[in-house]
Amino acid sequence: MDRVILHCDANSFYASVECLYHPELRDRPVAVSGDAQARHGIILTKNQLAKRFGVKTGEAIWQAKQKCPELVCLPPDFSLYVRFSQKMRRIYEQYSPRVESFGLDEAWIDLSNPGVSFADGVRTAGELRARIREELGITVSVGVSFNKIFAKLGSDMKKPDATTAIPRDRFREIVWPLPVGELLFVGPSTRRRLARLNVTTIGDLARCDPALLQRHLGKNGLLLCAYANGEDVSPVMPADERMAIKSIGNSTTPPHDLTCEDDARCIFTLLAESVAARLRAEGLRARCVSISARTTDLVTGSCQCMLARPTSLTGEIAQAALRLFDGRFSGHFPYRSVGLNCSHLTPDDMPVQLDFTGDEERRMHMEQLERSIDDLRRRFGHQVVQRGIVLRDAECARINPVEDHTIHPVPFYAG
Amino acid sequence: MPERRESDRKIYVKVRADFTLDGRIIPLMLRPEDGPACRIDRILDVREASSLKAGGQGSRYTCRVGERTVLLFHDEPYWFIEGE
8 A cells, every 4th residue: 555645844934934923024025044243144044025036045145135125134033943843743743643854844744544545645735734824824835645755846846835746646747747856865966967867857867777877876876766766665754763863063154264273173172062062962972073164165175084982072073173174174274164073873881892091081081071061051051161272262152052053954864 | 031022913911820730721811011901701712823913823812801802822931912
């Protein structure tokens, strides 16, 4: 029996919530944008009216205002959006326990059950849309299909507040004529590579020789070909079964560019502190540290290294990050933003091979010390204890990477 | 604490309420910042709803206040009614 999967996508989510709370702005072009003073001045989302003026997500506020001088830019209120996201999820969970969030504004719902037909799925989609419109005052577009990929594709096809059904017996006529870039995981780079193989629509991809795709795109080629043929079998992860965390990372665009090694040392220490604190909070240790840096021309580079022992210590993570930075990036200042990511995670109660150098005791002491700092910060606020190195830069010392905007879409791939 | 979101047709109110043993909140009186207190005679309906008019969302209590029906919203942690 085919599955019945819904994908719900809240239309212009941040902007819709803002317009709900600002009735006077509802008939005007509105965008939610980052803080221009803190150099995060890009459009995060825009309403339908702003869209009509050609305002795009990710562009700078000044670019958007050139296209639409009357554009009203509002600062984001992430705690409000998180609340709305939770409310949406509570509604979804009334229909099925198998709800998988994808960011704050999207979710898959697996309605499959004996006796639930595809038509029931379409009916539920309509009911969900009406409930979210009336109860939350925003709108969602829903895709109904027999797998997650097509359900997601469906929710993108008609906006706002619409249902798109892609049943198995009609997916070729609905999906195949669409540009291949519409498919989840086909980004600009994959699209360009596919174009070189004369693959421009999803249908082209479906009919393409899998061996050829594998040669050019590796394993991903086979995966995308299967998706195009409606063969995605990935499950919707049940609500109470959190996906294992694959990595923990933080990136930041500091208030001013990084122009010297001391700046880099300060920011990477801050990021390492935040990442290490989150590792400890999750009961994890990491074996791999990777960093990324973006120049003022917006060119991004990244590199990674393996650690000898899994760690959740700020010092060890910061040291690894700075070694990587010195090796790859230090000659090319200035940098606009940097990121630090820890992966190859293991539980912190997993036995580790000790060595004879005998610094394990020191590491344990460090961990106890850092846990005490975590506790102090939890009780009295992040700024209550600070490292000396971050005090050399008053602006950076105010950054709190743990709490300043950490919203992580759950990764799609299972396993 | 989330910020209060003002709008022209939104009137924040003080509320006196019963917190029942089963976790429900039953508003008994409401009072706008610069107005008289009004007794809520009856609650006709409670549901999650948005207020497009005032701009907000939360638990909506449809209340009988004298001869009038008042929509009272609990947009946590604030309470508001829709203005004219």
